[in-house]
Amino acid sequence: MNRFFKRMTAAASIAALAVSGAVPCFSAALTSSAATAAASGRVVADGNDDWLHAKGSRLYDKDGNEVWLTGANWFGFNCTECSPHYLWSGDIDDLVKDIADHGVNVLRLPVSTELLYNWMIGDPDPIKSINPNNDPSYPFNIDLIKDNGEVVNSQELFDVLLTKCKKYGVKCFIDIHSPESNNSGHNYGIWYGKSFTARNGKEVEVTTQVWIDTLAWCADYYKGDDTLIGFDLKNEPHSTYGGGPVDAIWDNSDAPNNWKKAAEDCADAILAKNKNALILIEGVEGFEGHGAWWGGNLRGVAKYPVLPKAGTSQIVYSPHDYGPVVSDQPWFHKDFTEQTLLDDYWYDTWAYINDKDMYPLLIGEWGGTLGVNPDNEKWLGLLRDYMIKHHINHTFWCLNDDSGDTGGLWKDISFGTTTDASGKIVGKTNINWDKTKYEDYYYPAIWKTQKTKKFIGLDHKVALGKNGVSLNDFYSKYASTEGSNLDNGTIVNGQQQPPTPVSNPTVTYTAGNGSVTLSWGAVSGAEMYAVYQKVNGSWTKVDETTSTSYVLKNLKAGTNYEVAVIVKADGSWNTDYSNSIIVTPDSGTPKYPVATSSVQGDTLKLSWSAVDGADKYCVAYYSAGKWKILAQGNVLSYTKTKVPAGTYKLVVGAKINGEWDISNLNKRAFTVTISK
Known part of the structure; x- marks a missing residue:
C-alpha cells in the first residue's frame, strides 16, 4: 500500500x-x-x-x-x-x-x-x-x-x-x-x-x-x-x-x-x-x-x-x-x-x-x-x-x-x-x-x-x-x-449499574520437561490473572500475572495436576474454579533424539542427543508422502557426502524395546538445504 x-x-x-x-x-x-x-x-x-x-x-x-x-x-x-x-x-x-x-x-x-x-x-x-x-x-x-x-x-x-x-x-x-x-x-x-x-x-x-x-x-x-x-x-x-x-x-x-x-x-x-x-x-x-x-x-x-x-x-x-x-x-x-x-x-x-x-x-x-x-x-x-x-x-x-x-x-x-x-x-x-x-x-x-x-x-x-x-x-x-x-437511542434506569461479572478464561496447556505452559485468551476488563493449583483438595494460589501465559515448573513427570486461572476485575477476583483443567508434564529426558545439522557444500552432517534405553538410531527423510529410512545404527552422528542440491525434510528416530518411536514425527522434523 x-x-x-x-x-x-x-x-x-x-x-x-x-x-x-x-x-x-x-x-x-x-x-x-x-x-x-x-x-x-x-x-x-x-x-x-x-x-x-x-x-x-x-x-x-x-x-x-x-x-x-x-x-x-x-x-x-x-x-x-x-x-x-x-x-x-x-x-x-x-x-x-x-x-x-x-x-x-x-x-x-x-x-x-x-x-x-x-x-x-x-x-x-x-x-x-x-x-x-x-x-x-x-x-x-x-x-x-x-x-x-x-x-x-x-x-x-x-x-x-x-x-x-x-x-x-x-x-x-x-x-x-x-x-x-x-x-x-x-x-x-x-x-x-x-x-x-x-x-x-x-x-x-x-x-x-x-x-x-x-x-x-x-x-x-x-x-x-x-x-x-x-x-x-x-x-x-x-x-x-x-x-x-x-x-x-x-x-x-x-x-x-x-x-x-x-x-x-x-x-x-x-x-x-x-x-x-x-x-x-x-x-x-x-x-x-x-x-x-x-x-x-x-x-x-x-x-x-x-x-x-x-x-x-x-x-x-x-x-x-x-x-x-x-x-x-x-x-x-x-x-x-x-x-x-x-x-x-x-x-x-x-x-x-x-x-x-x-x-x-x-x-x-x-x-x-x-x-x-x-x-x-x-x-x-x-x-x-x-x-x-x-x-x-x-x-x-x-x-x-x-x-x-x-x-x-x-x-x-x-x-x-x-x-x-x-x-x-x-x-x-x-x-x-x-x-x-x-x-x-x-x-x-x-x-x-x-x-x-x-x-x-x-x-x-x-x-x-x-x-x-x-x-x-x-x-x-x-x-x-x-x-x-x-x-x-437508549433509555436506562439511571441507578448505579451493578458490575457485569467477568468470566474466567478457557485454559490450554503444552507439556514440557517437568513443566507445563498454560495459555489463555485476554479477558476484556481484566486487571490481573491468578494461577491456582489444587493441593490436598484445596485451591492454592501459585502466582499472579498480567500475561496470558504462565509456566508451571518443578512438576513430576507423568503426574496429573489440576490447575485453574481466575480473573481480577473491578478490584475483585472471580473465584470460580470451574474452568480448571488437568495437566500432565513430560519427563525430564526427551523420548526422542534432539538433532542438530550443518551443511558444507554438498556434505551434510547430523548429530543428536542420546535417549535412555535406545537400542539404535535412524535418520529418515520424507519423500512422496512417506518417511523412508536413510541410515541406522548405534551411533550419535551421521555424515552424507555428494548430496544433490535441494531442500530435504529429515528426522532422527530411536528404537526402544524393539520398536521405533514414531510419535510426533512432523513436529520433530527439520529441513536442510543443499546449494551448489
Missing part, C-alpha cells in the same frame, strides 16, 4: 497574530483571579470524582454509569507558540464557554514532549502570539495577566484553561503530538529521536525514557484535578516518512521502535502516579503487511494487546480516520457504503475492537474540508453514523480553521468591545462556526438527551454550557425518561 500523505498544520501568519486595536498591557487597572490562581500552583479539583474507567468496549463513571466522550481537538500547545491557536483573536473565557455551549464535552489538547519537559524542570516556555491587554478601554484576555502585570507562561496558561473548562463543564486530555515543539511536528513518526534546547540551556535528546518521565510527571502533578482525565501517549506513530529514523512497529519484541512495548511501559509509569487516568493508545501505520492511516492501524491489538501491570481498566485505543480529501484511498474507489468500508478497511483495522467488546475506542481525529469532493462528505456521514450506532467515542479534528487540509469547526474569530448596561466597556469575542460542518456532521454525534436535546457533560456537578446538563442530572432526571442518543 502506498505511503499515506498526512496533514500539514499551517503555521500562524504574522498578520493573524495581531489583535486589531490592541494596545500594550497596563500593569495596574485590572487583575486576573484565574491567572493568579494558576500561578500559585497546580489546579485542584472540587471533589476529584469524575474519573472514568473501562469495561469491555464502554467507559463508565465512578457509579458504574455509562458515558460517551464526544469532543474536539484544539491544537497549539504543540506548536512554537506554546498556546492554543486563536487565543490571539479570541478571549479564553469566551472561547471555552462557546465550546461548552456547542456541546463539546472533552478537548483533546496536542502538546509536545519539549513543552512538558520545560514544565517539569520548573521553567515553562513563554507564550507567543497572544497580546493580553488590561486597559479598561480594551480588556482582552485579562485572565492571562497576573497581578504583577506579567503575562502567564505556557503552564500557567494551561492551568487557566483547565480552570475555564471546569467552570463550563468540559473535560480534557493531552496528546503528545511531537517530541519537540514544532508546527509540523506530527510528520515525525516516533516518540523519540529528536533534540531541543531546554529553557535551562541544556541540550536534550528525547529518548523513550525522557518521553515517559515527562508524561509520568504530568500525571503526578495533575492527579488532583479530574478536569485532565487522560493521556494520549503519542500522535500517529508511523513510518520513516517525515524524518523518523525507523518505522514504528507493533509486536512482542523489546525493539526500541516497538510502539506496543513503549506504550505499555509508559502506561505503567503514568498509572503508578495516577491510577485513575485514561491511557489512550493509537495504532501504527503498518502491521504484518497491512497499511493504514497514520495512527490508524490497530490490527496488532488482537495479537499483542497492551497489558499494563495495573490491568486494562484504563486503556482506550484511539485510531484516526480520514476521507479522500486528506488522501485518496482504494476503499473510496467505488460506490462505497458503511459495509464496504468495514469490509475493505475499518473492521480489521480497528472496528473489531468495539464489535468484539474488547476495549473502548476513541476516534482521536476525524474531519475534513467540505465542498471539495462529495465523497468526503459521504465518508463523514457514514463514519458519524457508525460511531453513533456503536457508541464509539471521538474527538473531531479540529476547532481551529488553520489546519491546512481539513479546516475546522471555527471559520473565523474576532474580538471587539461593547458597553454594558452600566456603561462599562466589556470585551466580546465573535465566533463564527462552520454551520454545515457543525450541524450536519458534528452535532448529530454529540452526546445529548433524546427529546430536549440537552448536551450531556462528563462532570457530575457542573452542567455542560448553557444548554447542557451534568452527569448527575442526566442520570437522575433524564436517563429513565427520554434517554440519550447513545447507541442510536
